[in-house]
Amino acid sequence: MVAIEFTRELHSRFGIDFDHVEILEEAFTHSSYANEHRELGVHDNERLEFLGDAVLELTVSEYLFKKYPDVPEGKLTRMRAAAVQTRSFARFSREAHFDRYIRLGHGEENAGARQRDTLLEDLFEAFCGALFLDQGRQAVIKFCEQIIWPHIDAGEFEDTRDFKTKLQERLQRGGDVDIEYNLLSEEDAANNQRLFTVAVTADGRELGRGTGTSKKHAEQDAAHRALATLA
Amino acid sequence: MVAIEFTRELHSRFGIDFDHVEILEEAFTHSSYANEHRELGVHDNERLEFLGDAVLELTVSEYLFKKYPDVPEGKLTRMRAAAVQTRSFARFSREAHFDRYIRLGHGEENAGARQRDTLLEDLFEAFCGALFLDQGRQAVIKFCEQIIWPHIDAGEFEDTRDFKTKLQERLQRGGDVDIEYNLLSEEDAANNQRLFTVAVTADGRELGRGTGTSKKHAEQDAAHRALATLA
Structure with a gap:
């Protein structure tokens, strides 16, 4: 079950209400939890992560393409890589408080996986995959407006490696x-x-x-x- | 200028009519042509390629995700990688006859670039980026239905590397x-x-x-x- 505080927070902070809450639940189910609770027949979030990865790639690409009409392809590609890297997505996950709500198996919980960057990256992608499926691409764009665009607009991904x-x-x-x-x-x-x-x-x-x-x-x-x- | 035969072919084969033909023109302009004709002030297709790459990544991901509801993430990722690889996109480019219409500089033309796989891959991506900008994501999906889905449905990208x-x-x-x-x-x-x-x-x-x-x-x-x- 998805925590009621979480659905309330999604509504109040981001204006997001899922039609099919089981998709949201899947996005917040780590494989370690699914493995420990096979009797529940729950799916882990890996397929949604696969989809969300591509949803975010396009959403970020489109934003950069339109925001920087005179920037050549090479620099756009570097900015996109910086925006969609593990560290960035993990940070967005924490800012959205996703780390509080993921369901983990006991072993992973004890190993500190809740704050692991790669797990939080996957979770961010899975959430965006779920949002895309349930509410469509415009809803993902609206969410990114609140969580990602402020970082892009602040220039955080410009030439960071140079x-x-x-x-x-x-x-x-x-x-x-x-x-x-x-x-x-x-x-x-x-x-x-x-x-x-x-x-x-x-x-x-x-x-x-x-x-x-x-x-x-x-x-x-x-x-x-x-x-x-x-x- | 885009060849009239090409706009006719896009219309008759794929039902595609661009509102802004200059975007289509940009997609079919190789950097070698833009460099040779600086006086024309034409843009090359590299920015559209950046966008189209992400458009295709999502379009293919969504199709695989929905077509194979029981396939785990790892296998989906391998199928996606096979479908979006250079060789596949170059082939789709040729099937769509894009190789006939790209504008190249003389040096590249003489070097045989018109049939180079990486060039045809970039061209396929640039076309899909242009189509997305001008006609929206549904138009890209409709185009993929004709050019890519038949290959996926034939199982060409399943476990090819295994x-x-x-x-x-x-x-x-x-x-x-x-x-x-x-x-x-x-x-x-x-x-x-x-x-x-x-x-x-x-x-x-x-x-x-x-x-x-x-x-x-x-x-x-x-x-x-x-x-x-x-x-």
């Missing part, structure tokens, strides 16, 4: 420079994630430090901060 | 067998492609031969034919 390139270009204007990224620490963080801290140096001089849930993200963050000090 | 696994399982029922795939020949074929011929043997005995535009495809084809002789 800070290292930009820093290199900026530093090498004056001739060859030896740029290095050094891992300073790696520790456990919330949500079963690791937190990496990286320093960037130019000819041995430290220009900035960055953190992130992967070494790559930490390096980008360090490059971003270094660029800010150079600007 | 013939080698199936052959192995079939042969090893009776104990360990040494299975080998040997490349017999590799030659130039039409459309700038290579044609590979492979033989599959079990304990040195040849069970079948297959051909394909890659070694992998030829091996799958050989396994498929071997399975047919063993059935």
Whole structure:
């Protein structure tokens, strides 16, 4: 059963009311729950995730295509990849409070799966697949208007991966420079994630430090901060 | 300008009439043509390809999801990957006669780009992006009904990559067998492609031969034919 608080929250926050609440229920059923409760004959959310993945791909693509009429295909593709990546969808899932309502098996619950990014990504996709099936594509667009477009409009997915390139270009204007990224620490963080801290140096001089849930993200963050000090 | 024969063919074969023929024109403009004719200020089809890629991903996903209500996510994902791969889209492009109408620069034309699979794939996506923009998603679904669904319904994308696994399982029922795939020949074929011929043997005995535009495809084809002789 879907929690009554959840259907109320969907209604009040997003104006969403499912006609077939069993589709919503399926979207919020993790395979570990379905496996533990075979007697209930419940379906897990993996097929809806398959559909929702494609629904979101189109919805985000169409928004970017129309919002940036003069941006070439390569940059649109990079922005789309940033918007639909695991980390982004997991974040949208949390913002929509989906993490509170997914049904998990005991083992997965104890292993902390409720806050695992890949699970929350799949859940976000499954919800959008369910919404598409039950209420149509316009309902998904309306939901994205509230959850995804504000992040796109804030420029969060623009060139996020290009800070290292930009820093290199900026530093090498004056001739060859030896740029290095050094891992300073790696520790456990919330949500079963690791937190990496990286320093960037130019000819041995430290220009900035960055953190992130992967070494790559930490390096980008360090490059971003270094660029800010150079600007 | 879009050739009049083409707009007539779209109308008579597919019942498609564009409201904004300049969008159709953009879909059929390769970057090499746009580069050679900068004075015309024409756009190439890459942005439409970006959009069409996502349009097709959803359209195919929705069809598979509804057609196969009992098929698990993993298999749906494999079927989708087979249906939307370069080779499939290039084939649909040719079936729709799109190869006749794309506008290419001279250099690319002379290099045989008109029959290049990746170009025809991009063209198919760009056309579907243009159709989606101009006529809406239902028009894309109607077009897919004529061009893609017959191939899905014929089972062409089911487990196509599993013939080698199936052959192995079939042969090893009776104990360990040494299975080998040997490349017999590799030659130039039409459309700038290579044609590979492979033989599959079990304990040195040849069970079948297959051909394909890659070694992998030829091996799958050989396994498929071997399975047919063993059935």
